[in-house]
Amino acid sequence: MSEFITLSLFASTLHLSVPVILPMLGGLLCERSGVVNIGLEGMMLSGAFGAVVFSYLTGNPWLGLGGAVLSGLISGGMLAIMSVLLRGDQVISSTAINLIGAGLTAALVPIIWGIDGTTPSVPKIPTLPLPLLPQLPVIGPLLGELSMIDVLAFALVFIVWWVLMRTDVGLRLRACGESAAAADAAGIAVTRVRIAAVILSGVLAALGGAYLSIVTLDLFQASMTQGRGFLALAAMVFGKWRVGPAFLVCLGFGLADAVALRAQIFTDELPHDLLFALPYLLALVALATFVGRASGPADVGKPFRRA
Amino acid sequence: GDAPIWTMITDQNGLGDHGFNDLAKLGLDKSVEAFGGRAQVIQSTDQSQFVPNLLQAVAGGSTMVVGVGSLLNDALTEVASSRPDAHFTLIDAVSTDDDGTPLLNVASVTFREQEAAFLAGIVAAMTSKTGHIGFVGGMETPPVVRFLAGYKAGVATIDPKIKVSHAFVGSFRDPAKAKVLAEGMFDSDVDVIMDVAGGGGRGIYDAIIAEGADHWVIAADTCKGHLAPNNFLTSAVKDVAGAVFYENKAVHEGTFEGGPQSLGLAEGAVGLCADNIDTLPAEILAKVDAAKNKITSGEVTPPDTYEALDAFVPAQL
Amino acid sequence: MSSKRPALPRRGTARLDPIIAEALDARNTTPLTLGAFAALTRDRARTLGARALVFVLTLGASMLCALPFLLLSGADLGVTARAFFIGSLGSQFALAETLVQMIPLLIAGLAVAFSFHGGLFNIGVEGQLIFGGLVAGVIGAKLDVSPALLTFLCLSGGIAGGAFAALIPALLKAYRGVHEVVTTIMINFVAVYVALYAVSPKGPFVSASQPSATDKIPRDARLSVIWEGTRLHSGLIVAVAAMIGVWWLLYRTPLGFRIRLMGANPGAALASGVSVARMTNSTLLISGGLGGLAGAVQVLGVYGRFFDAFSAGYGYDAIAVALLAALSPIAMIVSAFFFAMLDSGAVQMQAVAGISREMVGVVSGLVVAFVAIQPAIVHLSGRIQRGNRPPEADPSSTQSLPLASGENR
Amino acid sequence: MSLEPPLCPAAIRLTGIDKRFGAVHANRAIDLTVQSGSIHGLLGENGAGKSTLMKILFGMIHADAGMIEIDGAPVTFRSSAEALGAGIGMVQQHFSLIGAFSVTENLIMGRATGSLAMRMVRRLDLPRAARRAQELSDCFGFGIDPFARVSTLSVGARQKVEILKALWGGARTLVLDEPTAALSPPEAEELYALLDRLRAEGTTIVLISHKMPEIMRLCDRVTVLRDGAVVGEAELSGKDLARPAVRQLIEAHLVQMMIGRGNPELPQRAPKEGPLILDVRGLTDGVQFGPLDLKVHGSEIVAVVGVEGNGQSELVDLLMGLRKATDGLIAIDGHNVIDWSTQRRLDAGIAHIAEDRHATGVADGMSLIDNASIGFVDGKPFSTGPWFLSLRQRRLLTETLIERHQVRPPAADIPMASLSGGNQQKLVVGRELARAPRLLIAAQPTRGLDVGSTSAVHRALLDLRAGGSAILLPSLDLAEVFAIADRLVVLRKGQIVGRMTAAQFEIDQIGRWMSGSQGDPAPGPPCPDAPKQMDTAL
Numbered sequence A: 001m002s003e004f005i006t007l008s009l010f011a012s013t014l015h016l017s018v019p020v021i022l023p024m025l026g027g028l029l030c031e032r033s034g035v036v037n038i039g040l041e042g043m044m045l046s047g048a049f050g051a052v053v054f055s056y057l058t059g060n061p062w063l064g065l066g067g068a069v070l071s072g073l074i075s076g077g078m079l080a081i082m083s084v085l086l087r088g089d090q091v092i093s094s095t096a097i098n099l100i101g102a103g104l105t106a107a108l109v110p111i112i113w114g115i116d117g118t119t120p121s122v123p124k125i126p127t128l129p130l131p132l133l134p135q136l137p138v139i140g141p142l143l144g145e146l147s148m149i150d151v152l153a154f155a156l157v158f159i160v161w162w163v164l165m166r167t168d169v170g171l172r173l174r175a176c177g178e179s180a181a182a183a184d185a186a187g188i189a190v191t192r193v194r195i196a197a198v199i200l201s202g203v204l205a206a207l208g209g210a211y212l213s214i215v216t217l218d219l220f221q222a223s224m225t226q227g228r229g230f231l232a233l234a235a236m237v238f239g240k241w242r243v244g245p246a247f248l249v250c251l252g253f254g255l256a257d258a259v260a261l262r263a264q265i266f267t268d269e270l271p272h273d274l275l276f277a278l279p280y281l282l283a284l285v286a287l288a289t290f291v292g293r294a295s296g297p298a299d300v301g302k303p304f305r306r307a
Numbered sequence B: 001g002d003a004p005i006w007t008m009i010t011d012q013n014g015l016g017d018h019g020f021n022d023l024a025k026l027g028l029d030k031s032v033e034a035f036g037g038r039a040q041v042i043q044s045t046d047q048s049q050f051v052p053n054l055l056q057a058v059a060g061g062s063t064m065v066v067g068v069g070s071l072l073n074d075a076l077t078e079v080a081s082s083r084p085d086a087h088f089t090l091i092d093a094v095s096t097d098d099d100g101t102p103l104l105n106v107a108s109v110t111f112r113e114q115e116a117a118f119l120a121g122i123v124a125a126m127t128s129k130t131g132h133i134g135f136v137g138g139m140e141t142p143p144v145v146r147f148l149a150g151y152k153a154g155v156a157t158i159d160p161k162i163k164v165s166h167a168f169v170g171s172f173r174d175p176a177k178a179k180v181l182a183e184g185m186f187d188s189d190v191d192v193i194m195d196v197a198g199g200g201g202r203g204i205y206d207a208i209i210a211e212g213a214d215h216w217v218i219a220a221d222t223c224k225g226h227l228a229p230n231n232f233l234t235s236a237v238k239d240v241a242g243a244v245f246y247e248n249k250a251v252h253e254g255t256f257e258g259g260p261q262s263l264g265l266a267e268g269a270v271g272l273c274a275d276n277i278d279t280l281p282a283e284i285l286a287k288v289d290a291a292k293n294k295i296t297s298g299e300v301t302p303p304d305t306y307e308a309l310d311a312f313v314p315a316q317l
Numbered sequence C: 001m002s003s004k005r006p007a008l009p010r011r012g013t014a015r016l017d018p019i020i021a022e023a024l025d026a027r028n029t030t031p032l033t034l035g036a037f038a039a040l041t042r043d044r045a046r047t048l049g050a051r052a053l054v055f056v057l058t059l060g061a062s063m064l065c066a067l068p069f070l071l072l073s074g075a076d077l078g079v080t081a082r083a084f085f086i087g088s089l090g091s092q093f094a095l096a097e098t099l100v101q102m103i104p105l106l107i108a109g110l111a112v113a114f115s116f117h118g119g120l121f122n123i124g125v126e127g128q129l130i131f132g133g134l135v136a137g138v139i140g141a142k143l144d145v146s147p148a149l150l151t152f153l154c155l156s157g158g159i160a161g162g163a164f165a166a167l168i169p170a171l172l173k174a175y176r177g178v179h180e181v182v183t184t185i186m187i188n189f190v191a192v193y194v195a196l197y198a199v200s201p202k203g204p205f206v207s208a209s210q211p212s213a214t215d216k217i218p219r220d221a222r223l224s225v226i227w228e229g230t231r232l233h234s235g236l237i238v239a240v241a242a243m244i245g246v247w248w249l250l251y252r253t254p255l256g257f258r259i260r261l262m263g264a265n266p267g268a269a270l271a272s273g274v275s276v277a278r279m280t281n282s283t284l285l286i287s288g289g290l291g292g293l294a295g296a297v298q299v300l301g302v303y304g305r306f307f308d309a310f311s312a313g314y315g316y317d318a319i320a321v322a323l324l325a326a327l328s329p330i331a332m333i334v335s336a337f338f339f340a341m342l343d344s345g346a347v348q349m350q351a352v353a354g355i356s357r358e359m360v361g362v363v364s365g366l367v368v369a370f371v372a373i374q375p376a377i378v379h380l381s382g383r384i385q386r387g388n389r390p391p392e393a394d395p396s397s398t399q400s401l402p403l404a405s406g407e408n409r
Numbered sequence D: 001m002s003l004e005p006p007l008c009p010a011a012i013r014l015t016g017i018d019k020r021f022g023a024v025h026a027n028r029a030i031d032l033t034v035q036s037g038s039i040h041g042l043l044g045e046n047g048a049g050k051s052t053l054m055k056i057l058f059g060m061i062h063a064d065a066g067m068i069e070i071d072g073a074p075v076t077f078r079s080s081a082e083a084l085g086a087g088i089g090m091v092q093q094h095f096s097l098i099g100a101f102s103v104t105e106n107l108i109m110g111r112a113t114g115s116l117a118m119r120m121v122r123r124l125d126l127p128r129a130a131r132r133a134q135e136l137s138d139c140f141g142f143g144i145d146p147f148a149r150v151s152t153l154s155v156g157a158r159q160k161v162e163i164l165k166a167l168w169g170g171a172r173t174l175v176l177d178e179p180t181a182a183l184s185p186p187e188a189e190e191l192y193a194l195l196d197r198l199r200a201e202g203t204t205i206v207l208i209s210h211k212m213p214e215i216m217r218l219c220d221r222v223t224v225l226r227d228g229a230v231v232g233e234a235e236l237s238g239k240d241l242a243r244p245a246v247r248q249l250i251e252a253h254l255v256q257m258m259i260g261r262g263n264p265e266l267p268q269r270a271p272k273e274g275p276l277i278l279d280v281r282g283l284t285d286g287v288q289f290g291p292l293d294l295k296v297h298g299s300e301i302v303a304v305v306g307v308e309g310n311g312q313s314e315l316v317d318l319l320m321g322l323r324k325a326t327d328g329l330i331a332i333d334g335h336n337v338i339d340w341s342t343q344r345r346l347d348a349g350i351a352h353i354a355e356d357r358h359a360t361g362v363a364d365g366m367s368l369i370d371n372a373s374i375g376f377v378d379g380k381p382f383s384t385g386p387w388f389l390s391l392r393q394r395r396l397l398t399e400t401l402i403e404r405h406q407v408r409p410p411a412a413d414i415p416m417a418s419l420s421g422g423n424q425q426k427l428v429v430g431r432e433l434a435r436a437p438r439l440l441i442a443a444q445p446t447r448g449l450d451v452g453s454t455s456a457v458h459r460a461l462l463d464l465r466a467g468g469s470a471i472l473l474p475s476l477d478l479a480e481v482f483a484i485a486d487r488l489v490v491l492r493k494g495q496i497v498g499r500m501t502a503a504q505f506e507i508d509q510i511g512r513w514m515s516g517s518q519g520d521p522a523p524g525p526p527c528p529d530a531p532k533q534m535d536t537a538l
């Protein structure tokens, strides 16, 4: 076992959880502003795709990140138009985002590269080691497993928390999610706030996808997100729409996955298919036992109309 | 008559799997070069479309309809028995009617992947310095298990003490997890990994390039040297293209006869990747050739299931 | 206590003021005047017409938006369109295939809609469908009884399997207030892996002859073909029966009323004596049962055995199907048929017009998008005023749905 | 906050304000002038257009036509933010506070100024804001805890928070839409005092109300709306309202204008003693309610008064079985129902007009038919067994109710949301009466209803009483209590602190009981299932 619990198990955990954490942050912002977003999966895919396309065309992976942001703006913008401006049903709108995101990215690969399924390798974000942190005594080695980009990802968690919970902008955003009417009466531009939140969620989810496609890997593959967008949604609800708990839940999912994958290396006796179901079962058990009532922002899901 | 139509039907995984779907397509293209006509690929979105797709192909006047993947077995059998005049090739499964007699208008081609994997195992065992070898499968499907069993048997034949860890990603389409898995193996100082993870396998090459020299990857189905030139050891290939071409040729020349056909080393339908075979050290090649002979002569039968693997006793090469 | 205390009325009977009762009788006896009847039918017709209009507008608009994408994949539009219609309606064979595709979509759509009506957002239909299919497949493969009985057992087993998959979310929702969305999503993941395991080479139910599947169900225990020379099976009858059943249950039974009331306003339901916990369970279990039925029917009607990957995400498409029908069970046959056309048309579009199968996904995505913004479309078409629209077609009733309210505990 | 009186005499001048909502013509070319430093009353029936007009002034609704002048300068508000900026504060008819937020957060939300970037990074200085809130609250004698979560506050306290919110930005003009609809007399008195004081300090106030007494008590001038148009004005300042004759004359005049006919008279009622129907002994929920004893006889209306949050809702919930009683006994006609489900209690003859219509009374999204048949789905004639529920019978029931209670518009298939609250309430009352209840619990049955609807409801209750049923009337509206109740009990901190019969009704005594002898209103108990605290992260 001692050989099993290694630094790199820790590293795997982080690398598996980051692509869930980022969309989770997006979904959380979105729902806290009162807009349901089950379209994270589609947004992630378009982000992963956008990143690869730009990295491929420009040869510069950092511009690839730019491409992810761009596609995030697009998918987020689409959802904002449908669910906020046109007051479409938010669940259906985001379902549409999922279908289009998955379909379009997969359909464009052969159109651009002339081959089905998987793109050729594109320039990927170099894993810059952290400056001097690794020399720190105890946690040093752990931090050594982190790359610059990971740290940025975790910084985002704090930033989102700060803005959402400590600043005026955050208060306005949460007000829109709790009661659009009250927010409106208080002079908050509900529609504008929600549009911003939805677009932002698109960008964050897209970055999550980009992390998969040009940070972890160097390619895009049809449906490569494999349900991580839904997992992010689950983590958000599981964390009761709060940044901290939801963040921990993501780490938990990451750890469970890492264990499920790596445990197989040490024993052949495990029914691995069931092992993969473990995180979800554990989450269910947790919900059944100690997590208890979770209810989202009071006004989430209700389009805002004013005469 | 008019120009032939060579049609293939994929399962829901479809083209781009770097595996037998792409290879079968290759076979079609070769057929077009050789016998003219046009190639046509129908990719199924889901399983319930197999039958309509096959009927579609037949109705479209296909000279030969190739069903790729064992999932198509039921559907192809159903269609073939209702269209006795049409010609079919089924890859990776044997098409029989309800009481088990093979359909005669279907050439059911199965490969003995375990034989190629056996050789790959030998190469892996003789290359590994750490004495710990890895195997990453996408999902635990029979072809993957055949690779695994043969591979382990091959390793055991060289040195039973060598440890072989195998693990599954849980999907053929999750390169990220495949990469994490590979990294995990490198941590427990595996230095040779066999990749049977389908499209998701790309993650493994990504990981091994990062790992650098003295780490080796063994591919399956096709030569994938271009994905990691410096770390590519060899590949347990199966010549799906060749098989498809062979059946098409048979139809073209009117010598087609259906029924099950198991292809392996003896038929030259499986083996190690030819691209870089000569870069392997001489003593390894010697062992590989020895194994080849013993397998073709039937002295050694590589296991194709877990049970057979447990029962397998390494022979002296 | 006072000895001569008034007896209580029979339980399970709503008290009704005799005066009101008389008034009702009076109205009952007075026949519906022609004028009134005409007015009623006119209203109904207008509602129906309005809805039909919205439906057509939605589809038209989305098709229009699909054009650029089709052009993107370098297809000739005329050819594509012809391929689509020929592939989905062009022949007996095509029509039958479309109907075959429609069956699981319809039943699964009903499952989704049913939970929506109860204000519960069951997106676990995919998982329930897989469980249902698995149970049906295993029963069919393992049990040795008379065909008719076996069919029955498979179907009811499938329903039970689906309901089972919905059980945990139901209980968590009813007694712990855990949001059903997250639990049903997780059940979906669990179902996939359980199915993989069940028929993996080392799994308990895997067939000897066919990998990643169970053994075949005896032919005469499967759902019989009801249209000679096609694959159209009696699952269609099951689906239509389910549709009528769901409609009846929702709109013509006390249980259905309670479920709809809970969906519309849990507080009011509670105050009027409805046990929200029990209704939550019933709703999700019935919804899950329908999901399971969809899986069982697919296994018995199309494959004759369970494959681990037999579902093409029907459970997810079902959400779109249900919503395009504005949750109306009857309208659902239309939306289900449309999505089925997309699926079966896809084959031809691929073979003839070279439209990649993914593009078809994009098209259905666009349809869903326009379904989503239907309220806006309605606004534009300006045909429907707030008044004459039955609740289930009223956007506000879908908007205040599921995920939405924290208050729908 | 600057409170020096502005220079321009006319604080607000609205000219030709016109607004349509689809079919509804909510405001018809309305002209309205409000003198600065005065309290201007706005009267009108439900749906007359009062709220709409004020929302237009406040920038929440955009008028189709017309012009707004503030202090003589024409303005156009694109949002309430701009109105707030211009020194106008409004207290909405329906609470517009956020329960999950603290009082302070509710006060400051949307108020911070500065660049977006700044507001995204700078930490909100809640403590400072809280201090300011404390001061403001103290200077009005509100006694609000700035850190309390709003969902835990009593309705009265919330109303005060609403007012703080309106004044927060230093508003010189204050619009109050039915501010006392949910307040108890003592609380209302406090509010009146506050308004007097604000007026004295030069604040201009527009007051929308259905309550004649408070209009009389406060307003300098009144404008009456009917069907969206101004039908008349009346100058009150300077009139000698102390003299009952004058007072009644003016009241009558206003009501005349408001509803186009005289003030509806209630039928005289003879006191008579029926059999004991409701018998409550030692009832308690083990938390903050009871133990409490209460008897209600047939042909008797017993009012339950008290400052909101002192146990009225708990009493109702306990009687209906919506809250678990830990001890005690509830007998209906001698049957102890304490362990019965809500369903069984309804069957046993308890009916319930819910206090909060939108929360528990109706389902806005459902049709009138469905709303009318709530509770009428079991047994003949509506259903025969579990497998059939008759639409036709339910439609007939609905049409009967619509007819008997003049619900407008008289259409059975339209969604409930398209009815005005008044009409919604009529349907609810009709529905509950149709159960031929032995005991009717009518919780605030006329909250927010206009004179016409109110008297309709009262008449219905009196008819039921005449029929021999028992009626429990939790109400905040003493005028209502005096009008129809035979007895009243006063609740304070979950206990009955006083009882009176109609003969003895005497408002000061009641006020003392309600507020406790020292006259400090009891703090409301925390509401049982408040949403989880949102603003604790990490």
Ligand SMILES: Nc1ncnc2c1ncn2[C@@H]1O[C@H](COP(=O)(O)OP(=O)(O)OP(=O)(O)O)[C@@H](O)[C@H]1O
Pocket: A307, D021, D022, D024, D025, D026, D044, D045, D046, D047, D048, D049, D050, D051, D052, D053, D093, D420, D421, D422, D448, D450
């Ligand atoms: N958002 C809206 N959409 C459509 N019609 C509306 C809307 N708000 C109000 N109306 C219509 O305008 C009329 C005036 O509404 P308003 O709320 O101003 O009446 P009111 O005088 O405030 O009634 P009450 O005294 O009950 O508050 C209503 O009868 C209603 O029919």
Ligand SMILES: Nc1ncnc2c1ncn2[C@@H]1O[C@H](COP(=O)(O)OP(=O)(O)OP(=O)(O)O)[C@@H](O)[C@H]1O
Pocket: C386, D021, D046, D047, D051, D417, D418, D419, D420, D421, D422, D423, D448
């Ligand atoms: N979105 C809307 N569309 C159409 N009409 C609306 C809408 N919202 C409100 N109304 C109208 O507003 C009126 C109700 O207005 P309002 O709420 O002022 O009435 P009310 O008697 O004050 O009821 P309550 O006191 O419960 O608010 C109804 O006549 C209704 O037709």
Ligand SMILES: [Mg+2]
Pocket: D050, D051, D052, D093, D177
């Ligand atoms: Mg109003």
Ligand SMILES: [Mg+2]
Pocket: D046, D093, D421, D448, D449
């Ligand atoms: Mg009102």
